[in-house]
Amino acid sequence: MSLSIRNVLTIVSMLGYYASDAKDCPDNWTVDGTSCYLFGHQKLSFFSAESYCNQHKGHLVHINGDQENTFIREHLRYMTGERWWIGLTDDDIENTWLWYGTNEKAEYTDWAPGQPDDNGRNEDCVEFNMAPGYGGHWNDGPCDFHTFPICERPFDDTDNVIVG
Numbered sequence: 001m002s003l004s005i006r007n008v009l010t011i012v013s014m015l016g017y018y019a020s021d022a023k024d025c026p027d028n029w030t031v032d033g034t035s036c037y038l039f040g041h042q043k044l045s046f047f048s049a050e051s052y053c054n055q056h057k058g059h060l061v062h063i064n065g066d067q068e069n070t071f072i073r074e075h076l077r078y079m080t081g082e083r084w085w086i087g088l089t090d091d092d093i094e095n096t097w098l099w100y101g102t103n104e105k106a107e108y109t110d111w112a113p114g115q116p117d118d119n120g121r122n123e124d125c126v127e128f129n130m131a132p133g134y135g136g137h138w139n140d141g142p143c144d145f146h147t148f149p150i151c152e153r154p155f156d157d158t159d160n161v162i163v164g
């Protein structure tokens with residue numbers, strides 16, 4: 001098979017298309033599916049972590065299914081932090097788990113064995129916990145615990161590169 005000039009040009013323009021696609025998440029953000037994700041390096045309380053994500057035009061991650069959950073877990077295997085905030089809380093009504101900033105109950109969950117346990121009646125915010133006892137599943141913890149945020153924002157599928 002020989003490549004005509006026209007085929008080469010088609011391939012080059014396709015490569016250009018995929019390259020520009022990758023720019024639709026801001027620097028330091030990782031794309032998966034229809035969202036961009038930022039794994040923060042600063043330890044913050046749950047609500048400060050949400051504010052941090054808001055400042056970056058996102059929110060603490062809402063994990064809507066197994067695919068997104070698996071993406072997060074695989075990514076965290078290569079990060080040094082063990083505990084990471086996700087945007088789930090029962091701060092309003094005990095044991096009613098809502099994605100923060102919405103009235104959306106968590107339909108998909110991935111609790112570690114024995115969780116959520118509301119330990120000390122003081123655990124209303126959810127972390128993705130990579131420590132051996134939790135095995136990369138979810139745990140409710142105290143909202144004022146300081147740990148790393150996972151932010152999510154929509155993937156911009158137009159050609160506009162989001163700055164921020």
Ligand SMILES: [Ca+2]
Pocket residue numbers: 035061062063064068152
């Ligand atoms: Ca999501």
Ligand SMILES: [Ca+2]
Pocket residue numbers: 090094095118122123124125140
């Ligand atoms: Ca609770």
Ligand SMILES: [Ca+2]
Pocket residue numbers: 115116117118119123139140141
């Ligand atoms: Ca717990």
